[in-house]
Amino acid sequence: MTTKDPLAFQVFNEIGIINQLTSAAFAAVLPKGMTIAQFTVLNHFARLGHEQRSPAQLASAFQITRPTMTSTLARMEKAGLVAIRPDPEDGRGKLVSVTAAGEKMRDICLQRLAGPLAEADAVSSRETLAQLLPLLQDVRAKLDRLRD
């Protein structure tokens, strides 16, 4: 990246590369067959306290399209990580919930992620990370608003 590039371009370029490096490192330690996308879904349900969610709600939460979520959920259901049933209140809709196996898988992933996370936490000083977080949240919030 030369310094001639616009500031925003440079920033988003760095973000892209960091995303690639960290995603690869995280994916490498996940159990065979598990992916970041699937882990993200499991993690989301853990935060929700096991409420049910529609595929559309999940897609919206992660800012991905519904076809993508359909695809990921189908794989997760096949692997027994989530249960999908028709929405009794909407003939078009479905309701997704996490299974016991899904919760267990999330715990396993968390354990395995601990190492790389600690490493990442170590290489970048907590100070740097602490400075970064609010700035990133600010940018993200503004991008979110822009999307609407």
Next chain:
Amino acid sequence: MTTKDPLAFQVFNEIGIINQLTSAAFAAVLPKGMTIAQFTVLNHFARLGHEQRSPAQLASAFQITRPTMTSTLARMEKAGLVAIRPDPEDGRGKLVSVTAAGEKMRDICLQRLAGPLAEADAVSSRETLAQLLPLLQDVRAKLDRLRD
């Protein structure tokens, strides 16, 4: 993301989401058939002043695997954006160069990216971006070192 998550996790999560949002916005304005990956290659050659590069060098520059670069280059060659020839000094290797059509395509992409970039530049104050850049570069440099 709850505040219970480790700092590094929160930071990388924000980075992932910002990457997704910006990538989607950029991809949306590119000409039919063009992708960010392909534009990145064209842009790289523009910076290099049209020197030739091996697929392995390109893969390394973008931190992607060689199979991925093989795939992208094959598509770009088919589209006439790059030329690929055997490396006369190494029977295993190949040399990639950008074509006139590739240069033209890069210019078109730059024009189309100007809008979204200006938008991104506007939503996030230059101050925020200016603060972010060195922090991100620091994190990226450390991650790079970690990889070796």
Next chain:
DNA sequence: TGCATTTAATTAGATATCGAACTATATAGA
């Protein structure tokens, strides 16, 4: 009531990406 529009989800076809396995060539060491 009935039709048009909207919304939920899926299917199809594309690209990017990965790891694993393979081929071919180059290099190093005995």
Next chain:
DNA sequence: TCTATATAGTTCGATATCTAATTAAATGCA
């Protein structure tokens, strides 16, 4: 020189992701 190892590139099979098009159900409005 010969063989073992390393490197360049590809092929294969998988997942994630997108857009466009399709199906089915809900909603709105005349």
